[in-house]
Amino acid sequence: MIQLAVRDIRNSGPFVQRYILTLFLNSGTADLAELFDACFLKHFLHELIMMTRQSNRHLANLLLIKLDHNEWRFEWLYSSATNDDQKVQSIAVRALELLLKKGNLDVQLCKIIVLLLKSENEAIREKMAELCSHVVNLKIDSLNPEILFWWFVQCFPEVEEFISEYGSFDSNEHTHLFDACVSNPYTEAVPICIEYLSSVLQLL
Numbered sequence: 001m002i003q004l005a006v007r008d009i010r011n012s013g014p015f016v017q018r019y020i021l022t023l024f025l026n027s028g029t030a031d032l033a034e035l036f037d038a039c040f041l042k043h044f045l046h047e048l049i050m051m052t053r054q055s056n057r058h059l060a061n062l063l064l065i066k067l068d069h070n071e072w073r074f075e076w077l078y079s080s081a082t083n084d085d086q087k088v089q090s091i092a093v094r095a096l097e098l099l100l101k102k103g104n105l106d107v108q109l110c111k112i113i114v115l116l117l118k119s120e121n122e123a124i125r126e127k128m129a130e131l132c133s134h135v136v137n138l139k140i141d142s143l144n145p146e147i148l149f150w151w152f153v154q155c156f157p158e159v160e161e162f163i164s165e166y167g168s169f170d171s172n173e174h175t176h177l178f179d180a181c182v183s184n185p186y187t188e189a190v191p192i193c194i195e196y197l198s199s200v201l202q203l204l
Contacts, residue, residue: 014053021059025066042067058091065095069102074112081115089124092116097131105135110152111162117149 012020042064049060058080064071072095080092093116099109116128125145133143136151153160 014056017048017053017056018059021056021063024063025059042071055088058088062091062095062098065098069099069104072099072104072109074108077109077112078115081112081119086121086124089116089119089121090127093124093127093131096128100131107156107158110156110159114149114152114159114163115166117145117152 045060045064045067049057058076061073061076061080077092077095080088080095083089083092092112096109096113096116113128113132116124119125119128126142129145129148130142132148133140136143136148153163
């Protein structure tokens with residue numbers, strides 16, 4: 001069935017392409033590896049990303065990461081994490097789940113994590129917290145998203161700088177602390193109450 005899907009996908013419409021990509025994503029990596037040469041499949045997905053509609057590009061990028069965790073691109077993850085569509089943010093979370101399972105936690109990835117910890121959607125924030133709480137405390141399944149946000153900002157100076165740039169509308173004298181909350185109530189131009197992080201972690 002998967003082999004037939006690859007043969008048909010180039011000539012299919014967007015809805016059929018989405019179904020086929022979902023079929024691939026729900027298949028085991030080992031199953032795909034048995035049927036296809038990895039280089040061929042990755043080349044095919046790069047081709048598909050260029051030719052298909054935007055919603056399917058997200059699935060194709062996710063499938064690339066499933067096949068090879070080195071294939072992740074900051075630009076795509078950033079655009080997915082900041083997308084207003086919850087379904088697109090969910091795809092970004094799935095991509096991060098795959099990358100975190102590989103032990104891949106560099107600064108660029110942390111920047112995406114903090115964006116999703118500040119998502120307007122509660123389910124997205126909670127799922128992201130569940131996925132990365134282990135980096136702070138192995139004994140706790142899921143920390144509060146805000147505590148995790150403070151931790152990442154404090155431990156990674158580049159993340160703090162990134163958040164400051166992302167959360168500020170401008171840098172003139174009229175910029176205020178809560179300006180960023182106009183578009184997203186969970187975003188601040190500067191992290192609020194981060195000075196209490198050490199006290200909170202001592203209670204865990």
